[in-house]
Amino acid sequence: MFPIFDLTLRLNGFPIGQARQKLDSILAVNDRDYETFLEEKKRELAHFHLKHNPFYQALVGKDAFENWEDLPIMRKIDFQRPLAERLSNGYSEKKVFVNKTSGSSGDPMVFAKDKPCHALIWANIMRRFGWYGVDFNRSLQARFYGQSMDWFARLVLRLKDFLSHRYRFSIFDFSDAGIEKILHKFRSTQFDYINGYTSSIVQVAHYLKRKNLVLKDLCPSLRVCIVTSEMLFDDDRILLEQYLGVPVVNEYGASEVDVIAIENPDGRWLVNAETCFVEIVDENGKVVPKGQQGRILVTSLYNFAHPFIRYEVGDYGVLDLSGTAKHPVLQKLIGRTNDVAVLPSGKKPAGMTFYSITKKLFGDEGNVKEFVITQTQLDTFEIEYVADQALSEAEKNNMEKVFGDFLEPGLHYIFIRRDGLQRSKSGKLKQFTSRVSS
Known part of the structure; x- marks a missing residue:
């Protein structure tokens, strides 16, 4: 061919x-x-x-620098x-x-x-x-x-x-x-x-x-x-x-x-060390040791037309201890940095925590096909879902109990059954969104 x-x-x-x-x-x-x-x-x-x-x-x-970490994110x-x-x-x-x-x-x-x-x-x-x-x-x-x-x-x-x-x-x-x-x-x-x-x-x-x-x-x-x-x-x-x-x-x-x-x-989730340099940093922008969670920064090593140097892609991740400079390993990708829930107690779980729990609670019986979660207020979450049949009150109560045990009590959940879920213009499905300022 x-x-x-x-x-x-x-x-x-x-x-x-x-x-x-x-x-x-x-x-x-x-x-x-x-x-x-x-x-x-x-x-x-x-x-x-x-x-x-x-x-x-x-x-x-x-127009000059000494230490790599002195360069801005x-x-x-x-x-x-x-x-x-x-x-x-x-x-x-x-x-x-x-x-x-x-x-x-x-x-x-x-x-x-x-x-x-x-x-x-x-x-x-x-x-x-x-x-x-x-x-x-x-x-x-x-x-x-x-x-x-x-x-x-x-x-x-x-x-x-x-x-x-x-x-x-x-x-x-x-x-x-x-x-x-x-x-x-x-x-x-x-x-x-x-x-x-x-x-x-x-x-x-x-x-x-x-x-x-x-x-x-x-x-x-x-x-x-x-x-x-x-x-x-x-x-x-x-x-x-x-x-x-x-x-x-x-x-x-x-x-x-x-x-x-x-x-x-x-x-093994091999990081691209051939054309990129990947760092994991904490909330203060300091590089964390392998095995610790942080924000992902990427440098495009060969792009001389446009700088992407210590560029924050918007995700949390963890580099594996087993990785080397030539063969770094991504141990875990946790989710978007801007998808963090803020609870009344001040606790800030990653939004994907809600998604993961809900996914397991819905089970794999074929009724619930897709769902997204939106935090609309400090104590309120909307769960929009597509299903052949509406969730029963018992199913909803069970979900609320599990969330209360895992996160904190007193949270409110609104379940909305949809014919279809709204995707972005690109077709991606944004699985968790918070409308509450951190």
Whole structure:
């Protein structure tokens, strides 16, 4: 098959051949020397932006630094200005890769990567997906991502999907009829792998369970499912692997920087230390030891067009003690930093705590298909859910008791049954939201 994906990258000015050579040189650095290698790359990047990027120089407040941790933590709010004002000298919007975040955790943010950096990122993604037999030039992807409602933007996206060897499913209709259309496509198409939002693929798996079907029986060519963008819970992984009939791989990334971590075939969540540097810091911005929870910072090591240095992606995580400089391991991804509940007692549990408890309480009987939780007042939580039958009073009372025992008594819960849940424009399902200021 003609390597159309590589050709598309080259035609758009992304030097994929050179990027692969550079990636090979990075991978050739041995474990013993990798920490020194990373330090050199970090300092080279920061010194470049302090010299050639007025935006970053103003943010730092000086044109030099001694200690890495003295550099400021960059946040999305720092980028609320025109992109042209944030680019390094010598770069323009016409000469870089420009995109924007989905805005699922706030306002969308326009960002840029220089073309060699973007090519290097793709070379590394292709290498890591290759662990599972995925070849971007040959393997057909079943894609569960969002898409624009604008007809022209959708037309452009269809062309992009064709050139990227993937078929994009609608993720805005998970009725039985909508999922049957999805399954019909799987029956008639030799898909090699699935990639997309966790919650969307879980909906398909729930339907397969109700119908006592396994997707690989319908589509024997299917090899693997790689989920991204949303939390993957242990019971969802079990459900997916049983009813998709293929291994499930957890990917974690941020479009403005890179793939941050992806599971390897041994089940270890390997951090991308080839093109990124990942730190875990406490609430005061100090690096915490491995094994301790904190805010995730990411530095895009090869992006010279636009600085992402010690950039706070908005998540909490833990690095495993077993990791090394060359092979760091993400032990746990806990959830968004802005998704923290504030209780009347002053206790501040992570919002995903509510979601995890509720998920287990609902069980896996097929009645409740999806749900989201919103804290509307200090002591009040709305639980919106999609179900064939409304929850009984006994089920609601049991949930309230468990929440009271686990968190604190005196909290109020409002249960609202919906025909469907509101997703972001990108199609993501935001599972917990707090409207209460911390």
